[in-house]
Amino acid sequence: xxxARPKVILKFLTIxxxxxxxxxxxxxxxxxxxxxxxxxxxDIAFESVPFxxxxxxxxxxxxxxxxxxxxxxxxxxxxxxxFYRSLLPLGKYFTEQEKKQWLPQSVEExxxxxxxxxxxxxxxxxxxxxxxxxxxxxxxxxxxTLGKSWTMAEALKAWQKTTIRxxxxxxxxxxxxxWGQGTWVGDYxxxxxxxxxxxxxxxxxxxxxxxxxxxxxxxxxxxxxxAMQFYQDLHRRYRVTPIxxxxxxxxxxxAAFMVTPDNRIGELNRLYGEGKFPWxxxxxxxxxxxxxxxxxxxxxxxxxxxxxxEALAFVKFASSDAGARIWYKHVRxxxxxxSLLNTLPEYRPGGKQYMWVEAMNKIGVPRIQTPAxxxxxxxxxxxxxxxxxxxxxxEQMKAAARRAQQLAAKYKGxx
Amino acid sequence: MDAVAAREVALPRSWWTARRRGYLLALxxxxxxxxxxxxxxxxxxxAAIRSSLWQxxxxxxxxxxxGLQAYLRMLEDPIFWKSLWxxxxxxxxxxxxxxxxxxxxALLLQRESRFTAVVRSAIFAPVVTSIxxxxxxxxxxxxxxxxxxxSIITSVGLPRIAFLSNPRLALVAIVIMMVWKExxxxxxxxxxxxxxxxxxxxxxxxIDGASGWQQFWRITLPLLRRVLMFVVVTQTIFSxxxxxxxxxMTRGGPLDxxxxxVYYIYQNGFLFQDMGxxxxxxxxxxxxxxxxxxxxMWLLRSEVEY
Numbered sequence: 099x100x101x102a103r104p105k106v107i108l109k110f111l112t113i114x115x116x117x118x119x120x121x122x123x124x125x126x127x128x129x130x131x132x133x134x135x136x137x138x139x140x141d142i143a144f145e146s147v148p149f150x151x152x153x154x155x156x157x158x159x160x161x162x163x164x165x166x167x168x169x170x171x172x173x174x175x176x177x178x179x180x181f182y183r184s185l186l187p188l189g190k191y192f193t194e195q196e197k198k199q200w201l202p203q204s205v206e207e208x209x210x211x212x213x214x215x216x217x218x219x220x221x222x223x224x225x226x227x228x229x230x231x232x233x234x235x236x237x238x239x240x241x242x243t244l245g246k247s248w249t250m251a252e253a254l255k256a257w258q259k260t261t262i263r264x265x266x267x268x269x270x271x272x273x274x275x276x277w278g279q280g281t282w283v284g285d286y287x288x289x290x291x292x293x294x295x296x297x298x299x300x301x302x303x304x305x306x307x308x309x310x311x312x313x314x315x316x317x318x319x320x321x322x323x324x325a326m327q328f329y330q331d332l333h334r335r336y337r338v339t340p341i342x343x344x345x346x347x348x349x350x351x352x353a354a355f356m357v358t359p360d361n362r363i364g365e366l367n368r369l370y371g372e373g374k375f376p377w378x379x380x381x382x383x384x385x386x387x388x389x390x391x392x393x394x395x396x397x398x399x400x401x402x403x404x405x406x407x408e409a410l411a412f413v414k415f416a417s418s419d420a421g422a423r424i425w426y427k428h429v430r431x432x433x434x435x436x437s438l439l440n441t442l443p444e445y446r447p448g449g450k451q452y453m454w455v456e457a458m459n460k461i462g463v464p465r466i467q468t469p470a471x472x473x474x475x476x477x478x479x480x481x482x483x484x485x486x487x488x489x490x491x492x493e494q495m496k497a498a499a500r501r502a503q504q505l506a507a508k509y510k511g512x513x
Numbered sequence: 514m515d516a517v518a519a520r521e522v523a524l525p526r527s528w529w530t531a532r533r534r535g536y537l538l539a540l541x542x543x544x545x546x547x548x549x550x551x552x553x554x555x556x557x558x559x560a561a562i563r564s565s566l567w568q569x570x571x572x573x574x575x576x577x578x579x580g581l582q583a584y585l586r587m588l589e590d591p592i593f594w595k596s597l598w599x600x601x602x603x604x605x606x607x608x609x610x611x612x613x614x615x616x617x618x619a620l621l622l623q624r625e626s627r628f629t630a631v632v633r634s635a636i637f638a639p640v641v642t643s644i645x646x647x648x649x650x651x652x653x654x655x656x657x658x659x660x661x662x663x664s665i666i667t668s669v670g671l672p673r674i675a676f677l678s679n680p681r682l683a684l685v686a687i688v689i690m691m692v693w694k695e696x697x698x699x700x701x702x703x704x705x706x707x708x709x710x711x712x713x714x715x716x717x718x719x720i721d722g723a724s725g726w727q728q729f730w731r732i733t734l735p736l737l738r739r740v741l742m743f744v745v746v747t748q749t750i751f752s753x754x755x756x757x758x759x760x761x762m763t764r765g766g767p768l769d770x771x772x773x774x775v776y777y778i779y780q781n782g783f784l785f786q787d788m789g790x791x792x793x794x795x796x797x798x799x800x801x802x803x804x805x806x807x808x809x810m811w812l813l814r815s816e817v818e819y
Contacts, residue, residue, distance in 0.1 A: 154783035161571035182572035269658050269673060342657045342678045476784040480766070487680060487767030505785050508568070508576070 103139040106405050108412060110168040111156060114146040117364055118170075121428035122416070128424060129415045140408045142168075150282055150479070153472050160184045160400065167403040168413070171216060173207040173393030174285075174465040174475075180210030181469045181512060185398040189214040191410055199419060204434040207393045207464060211513075216396035217417035218434035219425060222359040223390040223458040224278075224287050226253070226383065230376040232272065232354040236260045240380035244456050247381025247388055250294075250328060253355075257338040260354035274338035276353040277329075279362075281343035283482040285465060285475045286391050287357055291329045292322035293463075295385040303387055310468040310513065311506035317478075318492075318499040325385055326482075327491045334488055341486055349375075357382060359394075360454045364430030379453055382461075392462040394431070432458065470506035477502045558799065565793035570786040583793035593794060595769050596777040597801075599684065603773060604752040606688045611748060612741070614692065615699035620729075622700070623707050633704075637697035644694065648761035651690045652677065655762075677763055680770035687758050687771060695751070699744045706740030707733070742813035746806050753802055774798050 112118060122142065130138045147155050153175065159166050160182075171179060179185045192214060197205055204218035228240055236259040241247055248256070257274030264271055278287035289305070296302025302321040306313060316322075332339050340347070348356035349369055356362065366375040382390050397413040399406065415421050422435040426442070432454050433439045444451040468474060481498035485491055565583050568576030587593050618636060622629045639647060654661045655676035663673045676686040710733065718728050734741075756775040759765060765772035765780065772780075774794065782791030 157571045157783060157786075179572075184572055340658065342675065344656075344658060473785050476780070480764075483764070483766045484768050487678060489768055505787065508570075508573070508786075 105139050105141060106408050107141045107143050108167040108405060108409055109165055110142050110144050110170070111152070111159065111166055112144055112146050112170040113149050113152050117361070117368065117428045117430075119144055119146065121425045124428070125416050125421050125424045126412070128420065129412055132415060137408065137411055140405075140412065142412075149280065149284070153475075156184065157472075160402065163402055165402060165404065166400040167405055167409045169398040169400055170219075171396050171398040173204075173218075173396055174467075174471040176208050176215055176396055176398070177210045177467070177469050178472045179398065180213070180215045181509065183401060185215045186401055186403075186406070187213045187215055188217070188399065188410070188413070192217070192414070196414075199436060200417070200434045201436060201439075203392050203458075203462070203464065204394075204396075208396045216398040217413060219395040219397060219417070220422070220429065221392060221432045221434040221458060222361075222394040223392055223432065223454050223462045224290070224357050224359050224382055225390065225453055225457055226355055226357050226380050227348065227362055228355045228378050228380065229348070229351060229353075230378045232260050232351075233378070236354070240378060242378075242380065244381045244388075244453055244460060248383045250383045250385050253383035254332075254336060254338070257332070257355060258336060261338045270337075271352070273340055273344075273347065273353045274355060275332065276339060276343075276347045276356045277332075279358050281345055283479050283486070285471075285478050288329070288482050289465070289478060290382070290389055290391060291325040291385075292317070294387055294389050295321040295325035296387060298387055303389075304466075306466040306468050306474075309510075310466075311470060311503065311509050313474070313499040313502040313506065314496075316499070317502060318495040321386075323492045323495050326485055326495060328385075329482075330485045330488070330491055333486050359431055360451050361429055361431035363451070364428065367430070379451075381453070381457065388461045390457050390462050391465050392458055393464050394434070468506060469509040469512045470502070473505040474502045477505065558796075561792040561795050561799075563792075564789055565796050567789050569789035569792070571783070571788055572786065579789065583790045584797070586790065587793060587797065592769065592772065592777065596772045596774045599770070599772055600753055600755070600774040603684060603688060603755060604749055606685070607691055607752050608745065608748050610688070611692045611696055611699055612744060615696045615744075616703055618696065618700045619703035619707055620733075623704055633697075633700075636700060639694040640697040642694075644757045645761060647690070647694055648758045651686075651758075652762040655686055678767050680768045683763055683767060683770045687755075687762065691752075691755065691758060695748070699748060702744050703737065703740060706737045709740075710736045738813055742810060745813060746809050749805060749809060750802060753798070753805070 110122070112122075122144070126140075126142050130140065152170070152172075156169055156171070156179070158164075169179075169185065171185065176185070180187070189209075189212075197214065200218055201221055204221055205214065208214055208216045208218055226240070233240060233256070236256075238256050238259055240256065259274070260272065261270050261274040262272040263269070278284070293303050293305050296304075296319070300319075300321075301307075301316045302319045302325075304316060306316050333341050339353075344350075344352055347353040348358070348362065349365060360379075363377065366377060367373070369375070382388065397417055399409045399413060403409050416425070417435075419435050419438050422433050422438050426433050426438065432445075432451075433442070439445055439455070442451075443449050445455045446452060465471065466474070477498050481494045484494050564575075566578060566580055568579055570576075622633050622636075653659065657663060657673055657675045657678060660676075662676070667673060675682065677683050714732050714736070715728055718732055723731065754775055755773050756779065759771050759773050759776045760779070763771040765776045775798075778791045778794050778798070781787045781794065
């Protein structure tokens with residue numbers, strides 16, 4: 099029988115996402131039951147903000163000393179927050195055995211200088227999903243194995259064929275492509291263009307210098323510029339993807355193809371019912387090197403917390419196999435927990451989502467490793483929006499490389 | 514010294530005179546406002562000036578002392594100059610349009626009737642509605658493919674207009690929305706000013722055969738100068754500080770076409786971890802606003818008393 103204790107409410111800063119919030123609510127309900135109800139007095143108050151507002155929100159909350167216990171932090175930002183001590187180091191609270199329950203890529207992403215700062219919520223890799231009804235109608239059969247994935251030029255033909263313009267209208271009723279989740283232009287998916295146009299090990303492919311703070315000569319190589327020129331052409335010349343993004347474009351059947359992680363499946367099931375949406379998946383298109391970005395969200399504990407024990411206990415449970423199983427039920431994205439991943443039939447060879455595991459292992463790479471990732475991503479997004487708006491691609495990329503390098507200079511010696 | 518004066522000197526004089534009591538009472542009344550101003554206005558201004566002299570970020574705190582480097586950097590920063598120009602263009606478009614339209618509405622709706630009361634309320638409603646909500650709704654209305662405005666435009670056979678993704682139109686689109694939102698505020702202030710003008714001037718003018726236009730130019734406008742000054746100055750300051758619609762609708766794009774100065778400050782401080790530079794831009798913006806306000810006050814000064 100648990101002792102009657104005063105209620106503790108953990109403040110949790112998250113992105114706005116109904117599926118995730120629902121998952122945490124169920125995880126919390128289970129957490130309150132474990133160890134004979136030891137944590138039954140713990141509750142969570144969620145504060146949710148859109149993806150692009152999360153980083154400034156975390157920064158201002160930490161700087162202002164605002165009461166905050168838990169933080170949802172994106173993988174590549176973990177090093178940034180660790181550098182600034184905006185998250186508490188958690189390595190000593192997890193045994194080596196516990197750390198082995200997650201994929202090594204996830205442990206590395208959640209660590210800084212060998213110290214774990216936050217366990218993973220899940221893993222990721224983006225592939226190209228498509229609406230089977232639309233591809234069938236256009237007489238297109240996308241490759242069903244990763245090894246036969248389309249190049250960008252091949253994919254362009256499919257995007258053009260599936261873009262439907264009513265006669266006399268300049269605006270399609272169905273677009274060929276939405277590249278990336280949501281309506282934002284973050285580095286996670288949009289940053290793949292430039293890296294894909296380099297051979298493995300080249301500056302273009304690496305995306306940033308080995309020191310993690312050099313962008314000139316990496317972000318603005320001729321190959322990277324060429325790739326982003328193609329990206330601009332998709333919007334303005336071929337017009338297979340909208341200049342003004344459309345929310346839920348794939349889910350509302352206004353786009354035939356979408357580059358996304360497999361969390362899209364969870365959303366489609368919620369909207370249409372389990373297995374009702376006619377989706378298929380094919381490899382992510384590429385220029386020279388096929389690539390997807392790995393890594394996903396992590397749990398973090400704020401240095402401002404006044405309830406460390408409760409926050410830690412919740413994080414440990416939520417990131418355990420039991421918590422991850424509940425999470426997967428709602429979010430339906432590649433788990434970071436190895437044993438859970440191994441028990442899910444959809445991720446076994448022949449399973450409907452197997453290609454995401456295969457891609458993560460074969461073509462998956464972490465996003466660029468830099469403590470300035472937060473600043474870089476903002477510069478990158480602005481550059482990308484300007485490119486979509488029709489700006490000179492080379493000028494934009496050279497300016498962005500200089501700006502990112504200038505902003506990253508303060509991290510000299512971070513390693 | 515005569516006897517009377519000597520007696521006065523001899524009287525014990527109390528420090529607690531009526532005059533001093535009055536001063537202290539007045540001080541007690543204004544003290545909360547003074548404290549509020551010092552804590553929430555003046556201290557942050559000094560804090561910002563101090564921050565601008567250091568390498569400073571929210572997470573990293575104060576780094577090395579850089580003196581006036583941030584100000585020198587500003588001089589060579591094309592985006593700073595562009596954002597200053599965009600803000601100026603926004604002010605030059607919005608303030609005159611809002612003043613002219615709200616003056617027209619104030620003149621039209623100053624007569625008391627049930628109809629004018631309803632219309633006034635309708636015009637004033639956006640003023641008290643959340644700017645975030647309004648921005649989100651207008652962004653949807655402006656959407657090139659999904660927007661209500663483009664549905665209307667295409668229904669009459671005209672081509673779609675990319676209100677927010679066309680660099681030439683985006684700022685104008687925000688100006689239109691903000692005039693619609695804030696016109697009620699200036700209309701109410703101007704109506705109060707109109708009510709304060711004694712009717713006898715207009716009666717005398719009518720007897721002398723003055724037309725409506727003549728009454729407006731010779732009586733209404735001169736006697737409204739002070740109220741107009743208040744509206745112009747406050748609207749200029751508010752317009753210089755525009756942020757939310759830009760943040761919500763365009764994020765400063767496309768191609769920096771809507772990157773107003775406050776958004777650029779936010780971007781540097783919160784997104785680029787460069788709070789020192791953001792503070793320097795804030796300081797310069799404050800100086801610009803003070804100068805602009807002073808010039809406006811001088812230009813609109815009024816010697817007319819009534």
